[in-house]
Structure formats: structure tokens, C-alpha cells
Amino acid sequence: MSRYLLRGGRVIDPASGVDERRDLLIEEGVVASTGATLDEAGAEVIDVAGAVVAPGLVDLHTHVREPGREDEETIASASAAAAAGGYTAICTMPNTDPIADSAAIVEKVWALGREAGLVEVVAAGALSKGQRGEKMADIGEMVRSVARVRLFTDDGHGVQNSLFARRVMEYLVTFDAIYAEHCEDEALAAGGMMHEGERSMALGMRGIPSEAEELMAARDIALAKLTGCRLHLLHISTAGTAEIVRRARAEGVRVTAEATPHHFSLTDAELESYDPNAKVNPPLRTEEDRAAIVGALADGTIDAIATDHAPHALEEKDVEFQYAPPGMVGLETSLALTLTELVHPGHISLTRAIELLSVGPSRILGLPQGGPLTSGDPAHVVVFDPDGEWTVDPARLRSLCKNTPFVGRKLRGRVLHTFFAGRLTVRDGVVLAGELV
Amino acid sequence: MMKHLLSMDQLSSADIVTILDTAESLRSVTDRPIKKLPTLRGRTVCNLFYEASTRTRISFELAAKRLSADVINFSADSKSSVAKGESFKDTAWTLEAMGVDAIIVRHGSSGAPHQLSQWVKASVLNAGDGQHEHPTQALLDLYSMREHFKDLEGLKVAIVGDVLHSRVARSNVKGLVTMGADVILIGPPTLIPPQAATWGARIGYDLDEVLEEIDVCYLLRVQKERQSEQLFPSLREYAALWGLDSRRLARMKPEVLVMHPGPMNRGVEIGADVSESPRSIILDQVANGLAVRMSLLYLMLGGRSEDGEVFE
Ligand SMILES: [Zn+2]
Numbered sequence: 001m002s003r004y005l006l007r008g009g010r011v012i013d014p015a016s017g018v019d020e021r022r023d024l025l026i027e028e029g030v031v032a033s034t035g036a037t038l039d040e041a042g043a044e045v046i047d048v049a050g051a052v053v054a055p056g057l058v059d060l061h062t063h064v065r066e067p068g069r070e071d072e073e074t075i076a077s078a079s080a081a082a083a084a085g086g087y088t089a090i091c092t093m094p095n096t097d098p099i100a101d102s103a104a105i106v107e108k109v110w111a112l113g114r115e116a117g118l119v120e121v122v123a124a125g126a127l128s129k130g131q132r133g134e135k136m137a138d139i140g141e142m143v144r145s146v147a148r149v150r151l152f153t154d155d156g157h158g159v160q161n162s163l164f165a166r167r168v169m170e171y172l173v174t175f176d177a178i179y180a181e182h183c184e185d186e187a188l189a190a191g192g193m194m195h196e197g198e199r200s201m202a203l204g205m206r207g208i209p210s211e212a213e214e215l216m217a218a219r220d221i222a223l224a225k226l227t228g229c230r231l232h233l234l235h236i237s238t239a240g241t242a243e244i245v246r247r248a249r250a251e252g253v254r255v256t257a258e259a260t261p262h263h264f265s266l267t268d269a270e271l272e273s274y275d276p277n278a279k280v281n282p283p284l285r286t287e288e289d290r291a292a293i294v295g296a297l298a299d300g301t302i303d304a305i306a307t308d309h310a311p312h313a314l315e316e317k318d319v320e321f322q323y324a325p326p327g328m329v330g331l332e333t334s335l336a337l338t339l340t341e342l343v344h345p346g347h348i349s350l351t352r353a354i355e356l357l358s359v360g361p362s363r364i365l366g367l368p369q370g371g372p373l374t375s376g377d378p379a380h381v382v383v384f385d386p387d388g389e390w391t392v393d394p395a396r397l398r399s400l401c402k403n404t405p406f407v408g409r410k411l412r413g414r415v416l417h418t419f420f421a422g423r424l425t426v427r428d429g430v431v432l433a434g435e436l437v
Numbered sequence: 438m439m440k441h442l443l444s445m446d447q448l449s450s451a452d453i454v455t456i457l458d459t460a461e462s463l464r465s466v467t468d469r470p471i472k473k474l475p476t477l478r479g480r481t482v483c484n485l486f487y488e489a490s491t492r493t494r495i496s497f498e499l500a501a502k503r504l505s506a507d508v509i510n511f512s513a514d515s516k517s518s519v520a521k522g523e524s525f526k527d528t529a530w531t532l533e534a535m536g537v538d539a540i541i542v543r544h545g546s547s548g549a550p551h552q553l554s555q556w557v558k559a560s561v562l563n564a565g566d567g568q569h570e571h572p573t574q575a576l577l578d579l580y581s582m583r584e585h586f587k588d589l590e591g592l593k594v595a596i597v598g599d600v601l602h603s604r605v606a607r608s609n610v611k612g613l614v615t616m617g618a619d620v621i622l623i624g625p626p627t628l629i630p631p632q633a634a635t636w637g638a639r640i641g642y643d644l645d646e647v648l649e650e651i652d653v654c655y656l657l658r659v660q661k662e663r664q665s666e667q668l669f670p671s672l673r674e675y676a677a678l679w680g681l682d683s684r685r686l687a688r689m690k691p692e693v694l695v696m697h698p699g700p701m702n703r704g705v706e707i708g709a710d711v712s713e714s715p716r717s718i719i720l721d722q723v724a725n726g727l728a729v730r731m732s733l734l735y736l737m738l739g740g741r742s743e744d745g746e747v748f749e
Binding site: 197198201202203204205206273274315318319320321322323 | 524525526544545546547548549551552566567568569570601604607630632633635636
């Protein structure tokens, strides 16, 4: 295995409280040493002066389409997109075909992730069989499988039945596993295509009210208090949900939350063009909601930025708005959007950005990815130029699908290199797939 | 004149006046023995209808033919098109390849005309999209109101019923507000969400309260298929609270106009006797639709209304 000396970068390692210019020597999969000026000692020197060296990013919310829709995204293609985006771990959502509700499926996902070898693929399991919200999935078997599932969710759907939600939370306590909710009261949201408000009324589209999310978030927090289960709220999108989470955390409830780059970057104004690429669930909300999500990311209410990367084939998105499936890809734009929308305008510090993209999600999943990057720690590292400008070009995305409303957007912040367990997976922005397997 | 007509948002009051004035001039054509103008000879207009609407399609077809355009009717009931597997975009490109000059589109999905206008070079006319807009209906309604009241400014217009799901209501409110009319939306909050107040219209729940003050009572169709959504308890209760019957008509100004975009549910939003009363101009609306659609095709595709000598 090669030795690399990252020379002259600004190391930001929130887990050890470091933010300073120092060298990093990577060897045998770990950080061999750090220091102001390290000796080359036969290592390949990579000049990273002016760049940020940080723990590898972790995505809590990735939809790969394998098994079932390998034309849209395989575990290998998602891994390549993730590495290109600076990620060293992704948590794959279970709404594949078949649904990941048994040990056999999560083990397959895990094995394909290993085979791709570009990031740690952490399979999430379904809470319920077939994600129908009626019967428990094989929770214990998934926990005990080689995939070691630790996060369970019916993402794509919220659990509608409160008694079922309670029972699953109680059961998950056995393993101290996480109950992760896609908060959506389906009766209130039925038929909705965008956020319900002035814009949906003007555009003549059925809306999804904020309350569809907030009611379920509040219910789940009450049930988490009742059961003691660890609760994670996926892609929270409204000012109300942020406030509900803030209060619960102040009370000491074991709840964590994530928000997506599109919810902190965009509003329902995007829908005025009827661009199906801006259709997503939960929907893009109002400016007030967007600002509240930014505030909650800044003040620690939200623990993680998660992509909700959701590839859809062109022929599925290139239709009437009403018929298009919700979702957008996000693995390759999340770091740049965080820098462009949050760091550069001064809403959060670079350190906080790394907490949200790496340390926070890594802690939720119990991974070593989030650092510290001190001597002897596994070398999951991202190197990025925080000022590097680039324009989102579908042709250059590694994901098999290009459904993103950010096409043509000029972003500031570029991934230069990614190391996964000490191996270079991305070098000068190029994914080194194939050389690794 | 604009290239596409997708929404009433695009039109200034001056644009609306031009469209209505041109319609008025063109109307005289329909009174001639030979009801045709050569203006659009050699141009091709396609009626692309994803929802069945014989009356709107015929109105556009006749309007295009009166201006000597070639007309293609492409009735792609969305179910059959899905079954055949041809997407909306493929259909658009097919029409484009055939060299059509204008596409008149009716679609059940809000925003479909917007999307279409980004795919083709032809002019796109929105003939009704989902619950979004129906601009030609609004223009013919404005035309019909202007026939009776010289000035639309300050005119008190009540729009009664299911505003939430109505493309006719959206386009009419925008057009009326642009022309300076005073619009009151009447119905229960299940049909008129508070956000409608941002359109520049007032909202009221009680029809009886406004009967004496309004100049126009515009009744929206109650969509009986929405009954399962629990928007109001029963058609009987709806009729009692928001239906326009002869008793209510008697309390209104003598010159009041009763309007309806059709097709009507007699006995629900409108009493049978009211629809046939002299105050009802529902049939004029249909006739005026032809003139307004001719005007739009004329202005968008060929006409030069500024230089005067256009209609010969
Ligand atoms: Zn979700």
C-alpha cells in the first residue's frame, strides 16, 4: 500500500479540535503522523497548500437503485459519485426492489459496496416488511448480519400507524439501533406535488402542508420519550420541525436530525418553471423555512447534512410535472453547496461544515469516518479547495442519472482528493475506479 | 404580441385591451356571408388536447379556420398516450417536425403548456392546464363583461365556488385585477384557501352578504367527482348556501350579469330559471369565445393590429 504525504494543507479536524496548517502522512490505511513539516521518508508528496484537509464525508441518506433499478444507479456508480463528492461512507436507503427488509438483502448491498471499494457502504434496513408499515422487518437478523445494520427506516414513507411506530421503537431499544423517520402524514399530504402555500395556490398544484411533516416529527419525539429509542429525523424541511427538534433536544430526548442541501439552498420559487427536477419529497419550502433550516444547521439543532441522493432516469423525469417522481441526485454537489450557500456567505464556519458533513453523521452511524485524524486513526480523508469554482455539468456527473435542478449553477468549493482507508479513491478530481478492485 | 400565451400573468391591461379590441373587429367577420379571412393562409395550427373538451376544441378549430389556417386535431387522451408509450415530449417533437406554427394545448397537468413552450419553436396557447390557468376563458369572460359595462375598472365581480381547483378562477382573477376590477371570492374555506387573498381579491364566505353590491356574479362549476374529498357536506347544502337561485337573483342589481364557464350543474351552483333569465349571458360567453380566440391567433401568428388596415 502506498504512502502519501499531504503537504501544507489546512487540516480541519473537529474531533481533535485542530484547525491549523500541518502535514499529514498516510500509511497502511492510517494516519501515520501529523506535524508542521514532516519528512518525506519515501512517501509520495501531494502538495495541498491552500486546500482544506478534513475527515472524509459521510452521507446518511443515499438512494442507490440496486437491487432493482441498476439502469438508474448501481452501488458501484453511487460509490463513484460519492467518492467524487468527497465521501468515504454512504448509508443506503432500503427502498430498493426487493426492499432491504431481510439479512439477505442488506448483506448483498454490503458485499457489493465492498466490491466497489470506494466508500464504506452502510446498509440501512427497513422497519417493516415491504415498507408497508404493518409487520416488523427482520430487524435483529439485519443487526446481527455481516452488514451490521444500525439504522432502520421506511424512508419514502412515514410510518402511519402510531402503535406500530411505538412497537418498533421499543423493539429497537434491544440493539440500541436507530429509528429513522421520513416524516409525512400521508392523509394530509395526499396528492401533493409541492409545498402548500401561496405558490402552490398560484401554480394550481396540490400542496403538501408543513404540518404533514411536523405532526409526525412531534409524534415520533413523544414516542421516543416514551420508549427511550434513538430517533433520527430524515430530511427535515420546515421551520416548525426545526423548532420541534430544538425543544426536544433541550429536554434531552435522544433525537438527531438531518437536512439536505436542496432544502437549505432552494425554495418553492424553483417550481415556477414547472421543472420536474425541482420536484422532491419533502418539497422545497418557503424562504422562511429555508432560513430556519440554515439557522438550525448553524446552532446545532441539526446534526448532519444528508443528500437524499435520489437518481431517476431521464425518461421518468422528462414528463409532465404531475407525473414525474420526486427526488434529485446530490452526492456530487453537497460539499460545494454547503460551502457556497452556508460557509462563504458566513452562516456557518468551515469547521461547522465539516461537523455537519462528516463528524455528525459519522457519530450517528458509529463510524470512524468523522475523525479524529491523529496518528493511528484510519485515514478517511477529503482534500478540497474551498474556493475552487466549477459549473454543474450533467455530462461530468458520475452518477448514472443527472436529475438535478442545479445544472448550470456555478458553485464554489471543489473536491481535489479523497482517501478511503488510506487509499486514494479520487485524485485531482478524478475517480480512480477500477484500479482498486 | 407575446410568442406564447401560458398565463394571464403575461398580459398587461394594454395587452388585454388590444386583444379585446381586435376580437371586436374580428367579430364583424362572423356576421358576413363569407366568414373567412386569409390572414393565416399557409400556417398550421394544432389542437393538442389531452383532456376531452369538445367545446373549447371546436371553438379554437373554428377560430383557426376562419383565419384560413390549416388545422390538425391531436386528441391524445392521456390514458391512451400512456398506453401507446409516446411521451408528451415525443409528441411535442413530432408536431415540431411537422412544422406546426402554433400548438393549442389542453392538459390535465398544471404547467404542461409551460413545459411544452420550452421544447418547441411553435407558439403555445394554453387552452387549460390542470388546476392552473385557462387564459382564453378569462379573456372571453372579460370581453363579455365589457360588452355590457363600458369600463372594467371598479366593476364588482363575485366569483363563487370552487376556486381552489379552478383554472378558470385563477385566470379570471388575474385578468380582472389587472383591469382594475374589484373581485370578491365567495365560498367555504375548503374551496377558497386564505392564500387566494394574495391575488388581490377579497374573500368572503357569505354569498347573501354581497348580493346587492355586485355587478357580475360568476359561478364556478361544482365538480361532483370531488364529493368524496369532503369539501362540503352535500350538494343540497352547497346549493342552499352558495347556489344562485331566483330568490337571490331578485335581490341583485337589475343590470347584474350572471356568468358560468360551463358546463353547468343546474340546481346546484345555478338554478335552472336563473340560467335562462335575461341576466344570464352564458350563451354570449360561448359566442364571444370564438372572436377572442381568433383575435389571439391573429395577433400571435400573423396580424399587425397597429397599422389599421388589417381585416381586409
Ligand atoms: Zn424520504
